[in-house]
Amino acid sequence: MYHLKSRAGLAILLSELVTQSQNSPRSARALAVRLLRSGTLPFLLPLCGALAIWVACLRRIDPNALSDVGLASALPYAAWLPYALLSAGFFFVVGQQPRRRWLAYLYLVALALMLHGTPAIDYGTLRYPWAWKHLGIIDYVERHGAVNQADPILGAYHNWPGFFAAAAFIAEIAEIRDLAAPARWAPLAFNLLYLAALPMLYRSLTRDHRVILGGAWVFLTGNWIGQDYFSPQATAFLFYLVLLGLCLRFLAHRHPRTLTGGSPMRRAASDLAQWLVRGLPNPPALPNGASRAIVTAAVLLLILAITATHQLTPLFEISALGMLAAFHRLGIGPFLFAGVLLVAWVLYFATPFVAIVLPIEIQELGVTVSRLTDDLLDTSAISPGHAFVSLVCRSLTLAIAVAALAGGIRRVTLGYRDGLAAALAAAPLLLLAVTAYGGEIIFRVYLFALPFLAFFAAALLFASPRRECSAKVLAGASVFGFALAVAFVFANNGKDRQYAFTPEDIAAVQWLDETAPEGTLLIEGARLYPAQFRNYEHFTYVSLADEPPRSRADVLADPTSVLARWMDTDTYRAAFIILTRNQKAYVDALRIMPPGAFDRMERALLASPRFRLVHAGGGTMIFTLNEAVHGMGEWIH
């Protein structure tokens, strides 16, 4: 069919070109007339308008000027208008012009561009401290051509090195010296890839393209948790979506047949399996032979890549593959392969890391659920801006969950069962019981359930392909879509005061990373700065924000004496203190220390004769002991 379509498409295209070339003087005008006659132009106008306003509102934003609600505090009022135009245009295109799917895809691409391109352009630097840490591992692989599985600082990354190995390999081949520049576009690139993968997955759940497109909108706006940056988990999540898409579209069994013989139990199980997939499109599975073997090999390769890339994603993947096997939609082979591979990786390759972590994990098995509420933010103890952002995050999540529930119920009343989609949405919940990932696991569970929650939420708007959408429904959908997009900006970019850096901040840290000798003690206010991206293994890190409360109190009571005592030791070849604007924003917003604690510490260090400011840039200050400077030789100014 591939050849049929491509050749046929080429023939049509050529005939169109021949026809148009015959009328070339009037072709542009004819195209405009055709657009008008076909009714496409009115649906393109909101898109063009939104893009024009968005471009006009782009400006360089200094992260120092952000408030506790993040990016939204620095955006002009007009910057919200594109989301309203996009949402209205998109849902009316989906509802009124169901055959022009390319138009709806253009809206979705524009939405991804606005949601993820805005911070990349406005800040001009790579967001998230963790993304900088990932650059540090790539830097390590490039310098050593190996990983250090016994690394005491970033051991997990060295034991699941897939992403870093690939990135180092690509960077070396392409001779990209500064990966931070392309890496800041990673959220946009990943979301566009998710957008490309989702319809493939949704087509195995419904044939209604309005649900497919609506689900993609809900997914894009609901993916606020910030796991789509330059990271192993973002890559592994893409693999997860493509893996499920390939399994469901090409390797899935057709609908189970009614058993006429066999035991009553088997017949009941068969009836249940049939009932649960009622309404699902029958998958167009590939025939046995070369095609099926190649797709199976691709699935196994994706499982292998997920296992080598991220610690947590294989568990979600195994859970989902188990669900597919339980529903007789997929053979048990991929599930078993993923399980055996994970066990082999953990017990063989990642042994140095697992030997340390496994006893703790086993101790904490099952306690994650009880810790969830403990680890969630207590909004009464944080700054008002931060509390507002936290409230928006929870509201956005809740809105999508409630819409999904309502959509699922509506589909059931219309005769669909969607048992498979519901099971895949519920599959990540198993991880709550079997991991000791702390409160953060709930966000990961949400991420892996989101594609299916988005599907059900879209089904609330477009419940059945046989039902036309009224103008009221489309207006409601537009308002809903706009609200989700606005909430995304607050939820995803609400902590940018902590997570966005100025070029001067980055230059200061780079100076330190490239200047300090191996065996240096680095005392950080907190790990919230572009940390560890060069020569990270040269340092021993002490984060004041992560110190025990008593130790923190000692430092705050008399910073110069306590810090001087810590630094004045022969254990390290050099010692530095780094205090940044992001660290201050972090400890102030979460009330980890009294407000202004780092400002007071900074003033004390500047006034103390025992300390010297050796480098400053942006909101970053780097101190060392005064007497140490004389012994450090020419490498320090």
Next chain:
Amino acid sequence: MAPRAILIGTVTVAALLAVHGGFSGPMRALPTLAFLLAIPGLAWCGHLERLKVPGLVAVAVSLSLAMDIATGCFMLILGLWSPNAGLWILMAATVSGLLCTHTGDRRSPRLPTGDVQFPPTGGDSLPQINEAAAAPIGHRTHPGQGATEPDNIDEPILIVCAVCANRTEQSYGWLLANPSPKCPTCGREMIRERDAVVAYVEGIRRLIAQVRARRGS
């Protein structure tokens, strides 16, 4: 040669030239990135003909990244870190993919569904298929209106025998009650949803007629 093979060949040669031709900056980065991020996976996507362009892009990029990861990990674990060798491994994987999917193309018929060999007798039953190379796939009248969800439960649906290509019409309601109908001629199972194929063939015929009419005018 298929456009896919031309694209793969061009980018592969460009990446090879960029790396071994002494280029630097964007002249090196762009072709090598294009190769490493998309081409090895695309070379193995020859059998995923049902995928639309976005799905194909997602699969091609994912498989390429997975191959990059496998190659990188392989070199790290064996202590043989050599990006140039890794590039050659990926180029070999690309060529293998092209060859495998190409020979696979010739061996297995390209069909919309897996368990139906259609048409089974070289196109005797539906010769329109053979003419279809000149026209694109037809559209359904409504995007959500699949063959299993007709507006009218009594609407006739064409079902086709996978073995002898015998065709018969049954109502949607009858098919709901008889989910596995047997062929009256040979006794093998008949396949539902063939109305999609008929709609497809009808669409092709209409488009061929349109193209011919345009060419004639």
